[in-house]
Amino acid sequence: MQPMSRRRRRLYLYALVAVFVLCLPLVMFYANGYRFQSGTGFVLTGGVIITISKSDAVLSINGAQVGTSGFLRHNFYVDNLSPGIYQVLVTREGDNPWHRTLVVEPELVTDAQAFLIPVEITSVRLVDAAKVASSTATTTPHATYELYRKAFLPTSSTSTPLVALHKPVSEVLAVQGGDVSVLWTDPDTVPPSRFCLGPSSCGTEIPVEDGKQTAVNAEFYGGGIVYATKEGGVFLKEIDIRPEPLSVQLYPVRGAEFRVVNGHLIVKDGTALYEITGL
């Protein structure tokens, strides 16, 4: 039996070179987002990627169901989208529905992170264990209670500054003149997509509370901003410039204050302390 003939080898080689030459531009066009759509021909498409940190949430785009998040599936990349505006909806039992209007541009991917907040948010009254006869599961250890209480003292070192840093440190929270906003302070870096109305049109400021009420305090918490207003109590709002950022009222009592102490969200209403749970 003879070795593979030169003729046959050349044939293989030329055929594969031809496949390479034909394949290469097609793959490159495909990689950049070119798709053939009947009626319009080749269209330069874009995509969206939605991150859903919780399981069992259903993602729909323009009313069409895309999928359900699970233990191993938290990112949904949807490509082949013609440039335009898309309505994204994430629903999950027990959570507020999350809507977002996203702009898709050619060759670019618009990303967003679903901000899922439970419908039922409870505030638990904290009771100082030192002031009841016997400690129970519903009482707070005295030292912890004192820590929370002192956090609200005017001279306390844990009092909320007017400007807070966040990760990345280029993101800064500002409370000025009763308004709350998040600012992007690094002019050399492209800000995250929540600062961008579209992938190619980014700003440097996201208004969180812009005048309807008078904010007195704000902090980064739970992936969003917690702030208190003179008029409405304590709120949690998503940080996103795109419509409509989700906002929920955590403690609807005028004059309530809040502090974040060791990761716990504590609200002071008069002399009583409450912890907001369920977020």
Next chain:
Amino acid sequence: MDPKDTYWYLHVGRASDLTGRDRVYYRLFEMLPGVLSIATLLLFVLLSFTRPVWAAYLTIIFAIYWLLKTVYLSAHLRHNFKRVRHNLSVDWNERLKNLRHQEITHLVIFPFYTEGYEVVAESIRGLLASQYDHKRIAVVIAAEERAGKAQRAVADRIAADFSGSFGAFIVTEHPAGIPGELPGKGSNISYAAEEARKRILDVQQIPYEKVIVSAFDIDTVVYPQYFSCLTWHFLTSERPERTSFQPIPLYNNNIWEAPMLSRVIAYSSSFWQMIQQERPERLATFSSHAVPFKPLREVGYWQRNVVSEDSRIFWNLFVRYDGDYDVVPMAYPVSMDANVASNFWGTARNIYLQHRRWTYGAENIPYILFAFLKNPRIPRAKKMRAAFVQIEGFWSLTTNPLVLFAVGWLPLIVGGRAFNATVLSYNLPLIAKGFLTVSLFGLVVSAAIAMQLVPERPREYGRFHSLMHLLQWILVPMTMVVFSAIPGLDAQMRLMFGRYLGFWVTPKNRKLANKV
């Protein structure tokens, strides 16, 4: 080296063997493989930071190229496998009947260092099991003085047990510390070949042109008709004195006791040789090979001052005969040991070191480039082709796996937010992974062929072990990086920085003495 000699450069081992401008040229050529590989990888890293889109395009191009290369090479592998199967079924003795084969003598050299009696004895028993007139086989056990008296005693015991069965049987002892030599296989078998000339060929008045030398490893076990097949190829060759002969090294001696990692790498090495057998213009001798004695003597035997004497002897002959020298692929196997140490990490270490030694074959690049400069009689087209094949081969070996499985993905990590917001950045992993997954088709071909080459399963191993012989192929992407690209880069770096490698002898450990 005598400058008056036409081929004074024939045995240059490294730049330090030369002086003046020649030394500078040779040193630059030594640096070339490492420079090309590092430059390619650095280019990818640099582009990933500064031009991530370009780096992504290059990665996709590499992935497409890889798939098509897999298809191309798989076609060669499949054809060679058919040829091997055919050649194993042919009665080569029957074919020899019409040829004057009785005049041919086979000189078989087994270089021997610290291996035990059983390893050597099994190789000799393989010769005895061959269906060829044993009286026309002359055996040389090439021992090393530096291995000590105990090893010499093993060699003598082998001689005592087997010498009566062959036409001639001698033990040679390569003296230690000969100036200008690199301790290793090349210097040992060169010494042995010259001793065999004096003690066997001249004594028995055997014409040199009627002698074929099989330069084996100590663990090489021949298949039954190896000598008949080799004789047939020699006698039917158009220019037998300008041709070496290359069998396929299978690592079947201990394949059932070898760990999964070792098996994959052993078969990958065999398959690479099988593919090369279908591309003879790219073939150089490797590992166990056969070469006619006359040109071998004229060229001064194997080079004594290099690590890769097996491939270098081909280039010595190619240069000495002005490009008029070829390798004929026999498509007939010999069996050797897969790498097995006493534990997994020992095996992994041995595999790494063995592959670093093999990939140190890049030392042939400066040699051939320098020799091509000095030898105007080699046709320019042959020079260009040989140089390209060698340089491209060692460059691909090192860079392709690293680009496809490591640095090619770098744009996703360091490309920055602007790149990560593009459709291209999302499609890069999908497309590259898609092409690489389809390339796994090559592994299916490999697994199917390997299952047909593996010797019969010994009773002590169950069916699960057979299943693992199939599943082992999923390790290939990892082995390509860890045991091919990285040792290759290591070898090229050593050459580049002048930290030359010595000869590392692969330890031969066997639990069983499997029959092929």
